[in-house]
Amino acid sequence: xxxxxxxxxxxxxxxxxxxxxxxxxxxxxxxxxxxxxxxxxxxxxxxxxxxxxxxxxxxxxxxxxxxxxxxxxxxxxxxxxxxxxxxxxxxxxxxxxxxxxxxxxxxxxxxxxxxxxxxxxxxxxxxxxxxxxxxxxxxxxxxxxxxxxxxxxxxxxxxxxxxxxxxxxxxxxxxxxxxxxxxxxxxxxxxxxxxxxxxxxxxxxxxxxxxxxxxxxxxxxxxxxxxxxxxxxxxxxxxxxxxxxxxxxxxxxxxxxxxxxxxxxxxxxxxxxxxxxxxxxxxxxxxxxxxxxxxxxxxxxxxxxxxxxxxxxxxxxxxxxxxxxxxxxxxxxxxxxxxxxxxxxxxxxxxxxxxxxxxxxxxxxxxxxxxxxxxxxxxxxxxxxxxxxxxxxxxxxxxxxxxxxxxxxxxxxxxxxxxxxxxxxxxxxxxxxxxxxxxxxxxxxxxxxxxxxxxxxxxxxxxxxxxxxxxxxxxxxxxxxxxxxxxxxxxxxxxxxxxxxxxxxxxxxxxxxxxxxxxxxxxxxxxxxxxxxxxxxxxxxxxxxxxxxxxxxxxxxxxxxxxxxxxxxxxxxxxxxxxxxxxxxxxxxxxxxxxxxxxxxxxxxxxxxxxxxxxxxxxxxxxxxxxxxxxxxxxxxxxxxxxxxxxxxxxxxxxxxxxxxxxxxxxxxxxxxxxxxxxxxxxxxxxxxxxxxxxxxxxxxxxxxxxxxxx
Numbered sequence: 001x002x003x004x005x006x007x008x009x010x011x012x013x014x015x016x017x018x019x020x021x022x023x024x025x026x027x028x029x030x031x032x033x034x035x036x037x038x039x040x041x042x043x044x045x046x047x048x049x050x051x052x053x054x055x056x057x058x059x060x061x062x063x064x065x066x067x068x069x070x071x072x073x074x075x076x077x078x079x080x081x082x083x084x085x086x087x088x089x090x091x092x093x094x095x096x097x098x099x100x101x102x103x104x105x106x107x108x109x110x111x112x113x114x115x116x117x118x119x120x121x122x123x124x125x126x127x128x129x130x131x132x133x134x135x136x137x138x139x140x141x142x143x144x145x146x147x148x149x150x151x152x153x154x155x156x157x158x159x160x161x162x163x164x165x166x167x168x169x170x171x172x173x174x175x176x177x178x179x180x181x182x183x184x185x186x187x188x189x190x191x192x193x194x195x196x197x198x199x200x201x202x203x204x205x206x207x208x209x210x211x212x213x214x215x216x217x218x219x220x221x222x223x224x225x226x227x228x229x230x231x232x233x234x235x236x237x238x239x240x241x242x243x244x245x246x247x248x249x250x251x252x253x254x255x256x257x258x259x260x261x262x263x264x265x266x267x268x269x270x271x272x273x274x275x276x277x278x279x280x281x282x283x284x285x286x287x288x289x290x291x292x293x294x295x296x297x298x299x300x301x302x303x304x305x306x307x308x309x310x311x312x313x314x315x316x317x318x319x320x321x322x323x324x325x326x327x328x329x330x331x332x333x334x335x336x337x338x339x340x341x342x343x344x345x346x347x348x349x350x351x352x353x354x355x356x357x358x359x360x361x362x363x364x365x366x367x368x369x370x371x372x373x374x375x376x377x378x379x380x381x382x383x384x385x386x387x388x389x390x391x392x393x394x395x396x397x398x399x400x401x402x403x404x405x406x407x408x409x410x411x412x413x414x415x416x417x418x419x420x421x422x423x424x425x426x427x428x429x430x431x432x433x434x435x436x437x438x439x440x441x442x443x444x445x446x447x448x449x450x451x452x453x454x455x456x457x458x459x460x461x462x463x464x465x466x467x468x469x470x471x472x473x474x475x476x477x478x479x480x481x482x483x484x485x486x487x488x489x490x491x492x493x494x495x496x497x498x499x500x501x502x503x504x505x506x507x508x509x510x511x512x513x514x515x516x517x518x519x520x521x522x523x524x525x526x527x528x529x530x531x532x533x534x535x536x537x538x539x540x541x542x543x544x545x546x547x548x549x550x551x552x553x554x555x556x557x558x559x560x561x562x563x564x565x566x567x568x569x570x571x572x573x574x575x576x577x578x579x580x581x582x583x584x585x586x587x588x589x590x591x592x593x594x595x596x597x598x599x600x601x602x603x604x605x606x607x608x609x610x611x612x613x614x615x616x617x618x619x620x621x622x623x624x625x626x627x628x629x630x631x632x633x634x635x636x637x638x639x640x641x642x643x644x645x646x647x648x649x650x651x652x653x654x655x656x657x658x659x660x661x662x663x664x665x666x667x668x669x670x671x672x673x674x675x676x677x678x679x680x681x682x683x684x685x686x687x688x689x690x691x692x693x694x695x696x697x698x699x700x701x702x703x704x705x706x707x708x709x710x711x
Contacts, residue, residue, distance in 0.1 A: 012124075016119060022041060022043070038054065039099050040053075054101055066094065068093050068132065070091065073089075074102065075129075139224045141224065143185065144164065144240070144241070145167070145243045148167045149161050177221070185243065198242070199214050199242040206324075207320045210342030266345050269281060271347070289335065292313055312363065314347070315327075315337075399499055401498070402427050402430075404503070405427070409527070410539070413529060421604065430445075438484055438487050439453075456516075459602075460500075470601075471502040526603055528542055528605050531607070538606075538624075538631075546594055572611075573590070574588060576606050582632070585624055
């Protein structure tokens with residue numbers, strides 16, 4: 001036996017450490033008449049090793065059942081000491097396993113070690129040596145018949161005619177003549193060769209797949225391999241055929257009728273709107289000069305209708321990206337209707353009057369619309385399920401990083417949240433391989449947010465003992481040089497289940513980013529919220545880096561500038577300390593330093609315009625603490641002790657603010673939408689918890705239970 005053809009291929013991979021894709025392919029190269037390529041996983045195929053394989057480059061376009069055998073070696077070249085790592089194996093490649101090689105080719109630590117010489121100037125050199133064994137080549141021929149269409153349409157499929165993966169499949173040597181193959185078909189289906197006529201399938205421009213034309217005698221005299229090449233010209237990856245067999249009444253086959261250019265082969269589906277069922281009814285050879293009226297009686301006969309039954313006829317044109325199924329004009333010829341070989345006609349009993357209203361899908365078009373919607377929904381659900389399962393299976397390889405920014409704080413505070421700074425479930429989430437260096441992750445952030453790496457500074461969040469969650473400290477350069485996985489372990493030490501970060505980006509007046517200022521132990525990063533008692537609104541206004549030795553008076557002008565106040569506007573300033581189990585929000589002493597006030601990184605300072613005199617009496621919540629108390633009570637899932645655990649309703653009487661529970665005593669029915677005017681005037685008093693039966697609107701007896709919140 002001759003030695004198989006052998007060839008060597010060298011692949012230089014530049015910028016290796018910057019490769020972002022999980023898989024990376026070389027250019028294709030040819031050995032033994034076959035196309036190959038090298039496949040690598042730069043960060044490992046779910047392992048901490050370089051993974052490398054030999055891959056069949058043209059596998060998707062090869063016929064069903066293909067195989068090829070090769071002996072090969074793969075190597076990573078030592079560019080300094082010439083001490084390369086090489087591994088060899090052999091494998092019979094096929095459609096199911098189109099690549100083969102080594103998942104743990106070499107440890108990533110060894111590959112990245114500069115002293116080893118494998119990664120030089122961020123370039124890796126890979127080499128493949130391939131020897132191909134000659135094998136007998138086969139062609140796969142899939143033969144669909146009327147029985148396949150009848151079995152599948154309305155069950156497995158609704159659009160087009162057949163699922164070729166569920167029809168009879170023949171694996172035939174390429175050199176066999178097609179006429180000999182017809183004898184194989186005769187043995188399999190019991191249809192003598194003289195009664196067989198084969199049609200090639202073709203994929204149309206509208207993405208449908210139909211029988212296109214019958215094979216010619218000249219084509220049937222060729223080999224199976226040559227005929228498959230013909231089929232590829234009409235967009236078939238395999239040799240797919242429709243076997244036309246005509247039967248007489250006693251089901252004996254007869255020779256197919258001669259087909260001319262005047263004949264059109266049409267396929268028919270029948271729809272039953274009463275039972276919402278679609279099925280294959282058969283096929284007919286019609287004349288281009290004929291009209292639908294010529295075959296109506298035959299169609300009725302196909303499904304057992306009376307010869308004169310009124311039917312509606314549609315052409316199934318396409319189903320991607322949407323269904324197109326239009327009525328066929330009975331008054332013009334099939335040729336004028338532009339019908340051609342392989343077209344599909346759907347028909348049904350005519351639906352009139354009440355029947356059309358009563359049925360969900362009274363015609364073929366509406367039924368096919370429904371089927372397409374259902375299929376797409378199921379496909380989406382399946383894809384989502386598979387995606388979630390895949391992510392779950394790979395969770396141990398990835399870290400989730402949630403990055404909050406000033407934009408998130410501004411968007412959420414006063415709308416979604418009032419306490420702390422952000423809901424981390426509503427910020428940008430990155431799913432990153434654990435072995436990725438954090439500095440490379442910063443490039444991902446740059447792409448996502450448009451902030452160059454040099455302008456980024458990241459802060460770790462920490463859960464404090466008082467149950468608040470604040471930015472705790474910036475990452476150090478040493479930490480940023482680590483992998484994402486190791487950094488996440490650091491974050492767990494400060495009580496984070498995930499790696500949660502705050503991205504600090506400083507902007508100048510024209511909103512261009514600038515490098516963050518150098519932070520020392522004397523600096524404190526404070527976050528600021530502004531409260532408007534007139535409109536009872538709280539919002540995020542920004543952050544400042546202050547000195548521990550500084551005082552509140554040093555930044556008063558800056559705070560006024562943040563919200564558009566005059567520079568000398570009198571403001572009240574509070575520190576938001578906690579909100580569990582109760583709100584703690586205390587005034588900040590202007591006379592002592594931030595350090596003496598025990599303020600630290602991540603603390604929240606709330607401020608407002610000073611409220612004096614009548615304004616303080618007129619406003620419901622004149623200061624930040626009273627507003628946060630109100631929000632705390634409103635957001636709590638409160639229940640009424642001893643009274644069906646029904647949530648309280650807020651209302652207001654004069655200067656007393658109360659939770660009011662209302663019950664219709666005669667029916668034990670909770671009234672959730674009673675207005676203030678339904679409560680008797682004499683309840684406008686301050687009172688501790690008590691029950692007051694009174695007459696209300698509509699003479700209904702109700703019970704009111706009140707808790708005073710604030711006078």
